[in-house]
Amino acid sequence: MDSTAVIRITENWVRDVVVGLNLCPFASAPLQAGLIRFSVCAGQTPEEIYRALLSEMDTLVNLPETEVETGLFIAPEGLDAFDDYLELLYSADEAIAEAGLGGVLQLASFHPNYRFEEAEEDDPANYTNRSPFPMFHLIREEPMARALKHYPNPEQIPKRNVEKMRELGLDEVRDQLQRCRKE
Template sequence: MDSSAVVRITENWVRDVVVGLNLCPFASVPLQAGLIRFSVCTEQTPEEIYRALLSEMETLVNLPETEVETGLFIAPVGVDAFDDYLELLYSADEAIVKAGLDGVLQLASFHPDYCFEGSEEDDPANYTNRSPFPMFHLIREAPMARALKRYPNPEQIPQSNVQKMRELGLDEVRDQLQRCREKT
C-alpha cells in the first residue's frame, strides 16, 4: 500500500473515530485547521523505525506550532506484532527523556491489536487505542496543557471512552475501524 493510501485511511480514522466519537475532545480543532502532521514511515525493521521516529520527533519540535500542532507517525510495516510495537514505544519514551524533550513532547500509542494490560483481546475498550496501522501520536505538551485547562474533568476522558466503546459493542467498533480502510 502506498503512503498516500496510508494517510487517507489514517485521516478517515481520525475524522470518523477519534473526532467522530469524541474519543479525543482536543483533536477536532487541529484536524480542521490542518495542523496535524501525518508522517508515513517506510522503514521495515523496528530499529530503522526507531531511528525514523527520533528524526520525526526532531522535525516536529523544530516546526512552528502554528504550522504543526501535533503529529501522527505511522509505521504500516515492521511493528505488526503488538509486543514489538510496545518495545519500540518504551524505547521512544526513554529517548524523549534522553533528548531533553520531556515536558515538550509526549507519546500516545495506537495499534491495530492494542490491548490494555489485564484486558481480554475482544474487549471493545481496546478500540479506544486501536488504529488502522501501528502509529505513534507525537503530542506537543504546550498546546495540550492549554487545551486541558479549558476542558472540564479531563481525567474522566479515558473512562468515558471505555464506557462509550463497550456500549457500542465489539461488532460496531470493529466495523468502524474497517470502514476507515474501505473509504480510500
C-alpha cells in the same frame, strides 16, 4: 500500500473514529485547521522505524506550532506484533527523556492489536487505542496544556471512552475501524 493510501485511511480514522466518537476532545480543532502532520515511515524493521521516529520527533519540535500542532507517525510495516510495538514505544519514551524533551513532547500509542493489560482480547475497550496501522501520536505538551485548562475533568476521558466503546459493542467498533479502510 503507498503512503497516500496510508494517510487517507489514517485521516478517515481520525475524522470518523477519534473525532466522530469524541474519543479525543482535543483532536477536532487541529484536524480542521490542518495542523496535524501525517508522516508515513518507510522503515520495515523496528530499528529502522525507531531511527525514523527519532528523526520525526526532531522535525516536529523544530516546526512552528502555527504550522504543526501535533503529529501522527505511521508505521504500516514492521511492527505488526504488539509486543514489538510496545518495546519501541518504551525506547522512544526513554529517548524523549534523554533528549531533554520531557515537558515538550509526549507519545500516545495506537496499534491495530492494542490491548490493555487487564483487558481480554475481544474487549471493545481496546478499540479506544486501536488504529488502522501501528502509529505514534507525537503530542506537543504546550498546546495540550492550554487545551486541558478549558476542559472539565480531563482525567475522566479514558473512563468515558472505555464506557462508550463497550456500549457500542465489539461488532460496531470493529466495523468502524474497518470502514476507515474504504474510500
